[in-house]
Amino acid sequence: MTDLTFAFSPLLPWPALAAAGVIGALVLIFAAAKGQRGAALRALALALILTALADPSLVREKRDPQKTVVAVALDKSESQNFGGRTAQTEEARKALDAALAKFGDVETRVITATNDASGNDGTKLFGALSEALKDVPPERIGAAILVTDGVIHDIPAKAEALGFKAPVHALITGREGERDRRIELVEAPRFGIVGKDQTIRARVIDTGGDGARAPITVRRDGELLPTYSPVPGDIVNIPVRVAHGGSNIVELEVPAAPGEPTLVDNKAVVAIEGVRDRLKVLLVSGEPHPGERSWRNLLRADANVELVHFTILRPPEKLDITPASELSLIAFPTADLFGRKINEFDLIIFDRYSNQTLLPSIYFENIARYVEKGGAFLAAVGPDYATLRGLYYSPLENILPARPDGALFEQAFKARVSKDGEKHPVTRGLAGARSDPPAWGEWFRQVDANVLKGTSILSGARDKPLLVLSHEGKGRVALLLSDQIWLWARGYDGGGPNADLTRRLAHWLMKEPDLEEExxxxxxxxxxxxxxxxxxxxxxxxxxxxxxxxxxxxxxxxxxxxxxxxxxxxxxxxxxxxxxxxxxxxxxxxGPANPREFREVASTTEKLQPLAEATGGTVRRLSRNSDAVTMPRVVEMREANRYGGADWIGVRQTGASTLVGVEVTPLGLGLWAMLALLGVVVAAWGWEGSRPLNGRR
Structure with missing residues (x-):
């Protein structure tokens, strides 16, 4: 392939040559007006001089023709797996390969676009197309043929953004008139306070439906909640109680509509992270003792704990002539704490509290009912628990997991994690528990008791149960059979995991999911x-x-x-x-709770229509009411405004080539140009010299 063109390499700037030409032309015009002979030869000589200064050349380019690049972009996103779309895509790819292979001057580039790892960016088909064609000059691109369901999330707003001037054809998979019913989340909370309601705002979209109401089934962590039946398109407010700390998974689901390609978008998921408001804890110390302050300091250290603490300074059986007004800071509001307001507390702790006459039996019964309805109770008992004055011999007997046998161990021992405790989240992995003996400080007092129910997770003196946990109705109970855990807090004999153990224990009592034993x-x-x-x-x-x-x-x-x-x-x-x-x-x-890829799954021709028409391309379905594929003919054509018809699509012939050599032949320089210029000058001189002088020869 050879191209011939003229090129100029002026010896003077073009403005200078233009000025010289204008001056010469004016002189010639003046000479002609005076009737001087040889004006034509002078004009020819001037033209030859200007041509020589412009240095014209004959350029002969040798070029190798380049193939036209046709991009075939295949949509392999998740939505293409519905129905027969995958098979349609593969059949269309094979047909396009065969059709384009017939053209000897066409190079086919097959591009595959998939979802990213998260799936939340949708289908980025044009991004994949641009990346695959970045090494191809725009003038070599003859067409881009897309095989997709039409739901693409990076369609350029204008054809110029494509970076090439060639038709874009779209072959749409799926079936015409597909119906799709889905849930769309309008507003979904991410956090909520445990025990409070959060409102989810959603609506049902029923593409191709008849507008009939569609029921929304609501589940929280698999538990069925009330059902709603809005009109499609109307926003419905769905209150959901945040049941526990951590992730609360809420499912919204609508039933399938006839002929839906998939049910994946009939369900929406909302993950509400449950956070606890300030925990209200009631701590009752039966008498002043060294460990009382340890419990108080531990609970006060947590900014999320609202502590109500009462210490009984003088039990009724103690003989003391000190006036009560000098011992009590405030009166003990038993009726409020254990009557009207008992359900306001998240956790009740009895620290060395014995069965004193201070609390009537009815209040112990209230505590038992509080636990059975879902409350949390922790008892850290002392020597009184081994006697008839202990808590076990009160209406709390029904919820306490261990019965005292009357013995009290007063000897040095180290707490150990029991066999069941090694499996229990409250004690598994406690720092220092794996060594033998445990790398903890010693305690010196423990109540001997027999476990009636629940699980002993710590053992103490003579391998007797030390910490027992049990479920009571909807609530939970923890029983610590020693009043000397404060020795760990004080660091005696190296201390122990006091803060870690009590924190886990409190969270287990509060039903934190991460600490459930099953x-x-x-x-x-x-x-x-x-x-x-x-x-x-x-x-x-x-x-x-x-x-x-x-x-x-x-x-x-x-x-x-x-x-x-x-x-x-x-x-x-x-x-x-x-x-x-x-x-x-x-x-x-x-993946994301509601992936962008699945928010709209019905195939469509409408989204790609404006871009295709702007480039002269076409959008057509591969099939109508079945999965059978009908492919258009592929033809090559020269530059045109439209590249498609009823049953065909066109590929632009680019005529692109690569320059492999250049041959330049100067026309204004050399021997022949010099002889021509001299010949004209001599002819003009001779013609002028042959004029008669004063009209005479």
């Missing part, structure tokens, strides 16, 4: 899912996993620590996963 938990990081089974049993049952699509798979868990089994796997699907084992259920959302 629990199934799941967490996700990207697509990697971790399943944990916490149990006091010797063997954990397998876990059944249910994917967002409904597919079920059994997962084997492996013991990683005493009482803790784990499993790791990569989730193939984004959305809400459900795990079940031994009647326990755990939910985890893989």
């Amino acid at each position: 629990a199934l938990r799941a967490s996700a990081r990207g697509r990697e899912v971790t399943v944990e089974r916490q149990s006091l049993k010797d063997v954990a049952a397998p876990v059944m996993a249910t994917a967002p699509s409904g597919a079920r798979e059994e997962i084997a868990v492996t013991q990683s620590e005493p009482g803790l089994w784990r499993a790791h796997f990569d989730a193939k699907e984004m959305g809400l996963w459900r795990f079940e084992s031994d009647g326990l259920t755990a939910l985890v959302n893989v």
Whole structure:
């Protein structure tokens, strides 16, 4: 392929040459007006001089023709897995490969666009197209053919943003008139105070529907809540109680509509992180003792704890002539604390409180009912617990997990984590527990008792139970059979994990999910899912996993620590996963709570239509009412305003080439140009010299 062109390399600047030409032309005009002979030869000589100064050249370019690049962009996002779209995409790719292979001057580039790891950016097909064509000169691009469901989230607003001037054709997968019913979250809270309601605002979108009401099923952590039935398009306010600390998974689901390509967008997930407001704790010390201040300091150190503390300075049986007004700062408001306001407390602690006549039996009965309805009670008992004056011989007998046998150990001993305690989240992994003996300070007093219910997680003197936990109705009880945990707080004999143990104990009493002794938990990081089974049993049952699509798979868990089994796997699907084992259920959302990719799944031609028309391209469906694919013909054509018809799509012939050599032949320099110029000058001189002088020869 050879191209011939003229080129100029002026010896003087163009303005100077132009000025010389103008001056010469004026002189010639003046000479012609005077009737001077040889004006034509002078004009020719001037033209030759100016041409020589412009230095014209004949340029011969040798070029190699380049193939036209046609980009075939395949949408392989998650939404393309619905119905027969994957098969349609693959069939269209094969047909395009065969059609474009027939053109010898076309290079096909197949580009695949998938979702990012999170799935929340949607389908970025044009981003993948731009990245794949960045090494191709724009003039070589003949067309871009997209095979997609039409739901693309990075469509350029103007054709100029494409970076090339070529038709964009879109071949749309799916079926015409697809119906899609989905839930759209208008407002979703991320945090909430435990025990308070949070409002989720949502609406049902029913594309292609008849406008009939659609019921919204609401679940919190798998528990069914009231159902709502709004008109599609109307916003509905859904109040949800934050039941516990940590993640509260709320599911909103609408039933499937006839002919929906997928049900993945019929469900929306909201994760509300439960945070506790200021915890209200009632601490009652039965008498002043060295450990009283330790409990008080420990609870005061937490800014989220609102502490109400009373110390009984003089029990009724104590003989003391000191007036009560000088011993009591304020009266003990028993009727308020253990009557009308008892349910306002999150935790009640009795520290060395015995069965004194200060509290009537009815208030102990109130405490027992408070626990059975969901309250938390901790008793740290002293020597009185071993006697008939102890708390066990009161209406609290029904909720206390250990019965005293009347003995009291007063000897040095070190607390140890029991066999069950090694599995329990409250005591598992306590600093210093693994050494033998434990790297903790000694205690010197313990009440001997027999465990009737619950679990002993710490043992003390003679391997007797020291700390017992039990479930009572909806509430929980902890019984510490010694009043000397304060020795750890004071650092005696090296101290011990006082703060860590009491913090875990309080959180277990408050039903924190992370400290449940029988629990199934799941967490996700990207697509990697971790399943944990916490149990006091010797063997954990397998876990059944249910994917967002409904597919079920059994997962084997492996013991990683005493009482803790784990499993790791990569989730193939984004959305809400459900795990079940031994009647326990755990939910985890893989990817963003409501991925952009799944907010709209019905295939459409409308989104790409403006861009395609602006480039002269077309948008058409691969099939109408079935999964059978009908492909348009592909033809090559020269520059045009439109590159498509009813059954064909066009590829622009670019005619692009690569320069491989240049041959330059000067026309204004050299021997022949000099001879021509001299010949004209001599002819003009001779013609002028042949004029008669004064009219005579």
